[in-house]
Amino acid sequence: MINAPTIILVGPMGAGKTTIGRLLSQHLGREFFDSDRVIEDNAGADIPWIFEKEGEEGFRRRETHALQSMLEQDLPPVVLATGGGIVMKEENRELLKHQALVVYLSASVNQQLQRTSKSNNRPLLKQGNPKDTLKRLFAIRDPLYREVASVVVETDARHPKAVANKVLDAIKKYLKTEA
Numbered sequence: 001m002i003n004a005p006t007i008i009l010v011g012p013m014g015a016g017k018t019t020i021g022r023l024l025s026q027h028l029g030r031e032f033f034d035s036d037r038v039i040e041d042n043a044g045a046d047i048p049w050i051f052e053k054e055g056e057e058g059f060r061r062r063e064t065h066a067l068q069s070m071l072e073q074d075l076p077p078v079v080l081a082t083g084g085g086i087v088m089k090e091e092n093r094e095l096l097k098h099q100a101l102v103v104y105l106s107a108s109v110n111q112q113l114q115r116t117s118k119s120n121n122r123p124l125l126k127q128g129n130p131k132d133t134l135k136r137l138f139a140i141r142d143p144l145y146r147e148v149a150s151v152v153v154e155t156d157a158r159h160p161k162a163v164a165n166k167v168l169d170a171i172k173k174y175l176k177t178e179a
């Protein structure tokens with residue numbers, strides 16, 4: 001068990017935030033949340049529906065609200081997976097930097113493409129060429145993920161369990177240097 005604050009996973013679509021977050025929460029005996037699920041539960045609708053009816057702007061408003069309400073609650077430390085675009089708003093980045101231990105799960109564009117190709121629920125990858133979109137988003141967002149993260153873990157060609165172990169090791173190392 002480690003004595004860390006709330007752990008928040010950031011990174012691009014397909015980095016494995018949802019998958020690794022769940023594994024980490026099980027390992028740490030903590031509750032697991034995913035901001036995308038919180039948004040869907042609050043809206044009573046899924047993400048494609050929200051994008052269709054309210055546009056990306058509406059989704060981002062809901063995302064900030066979900067992040068704020070999660071971090072404002074006086075919960076014991078949890079594991080929170082976020083959506084890939086959470087770093088786009090400065091107010092979100094400020095919350096992330098100051099309220100949690102943030103882990104950036106990084107992945108190459110090819111790996112992101114492979115991992116996102118099986119599902120149909122990411123509206124940003126439904127318009128245009130998905131590889132070009134992922135490349136464009138990576139150029140904008142990679143520096144923002146690095147800005148908010150205390151720890152960066154590369155996920156390419158690693159089984160989810162191996163990634164989760166790597167994250168735990170990286171967190172322990174980070175906490176030691178902070179102590």
Ligand SMILES: Nc1ncnc2c1ncn2[C@@H]1O[C@H](COP(=O)(O)OP(=O)(O)O)[C@@H](O)[C@H]1O
Nearest residue numbers: 012013014015016017018019115158159160163
């Ligand atoms: N390290 C990994 N190796 C292989 N497949 C992975 C890995 N991490 C996640 N996946 C798979 O990739 C897909 C996307 O993962 P997900 O956790 O939803 O990513 P994110 O939440 O970052 O978009 C899922 O099908 C998941 O099972």
Ligand SMILES: O=C(O)C1=C[C@@H](OP(=O)(O)O)[C@@H](O)[C@H](O)C1
Nearest residue numbers: 012013014036083084085122123
């Ligand atoms: O990168 C993004 O802007 C998005 C990522 C998605 O989450 P995942 O990163 O878990 O796929 C989801 O929040 C939404 O489709 C928008």
Ligand SMILES: [Mg+2]
Nearest residue numbers: 017018081082
């Ligand atoms: Mg996810």
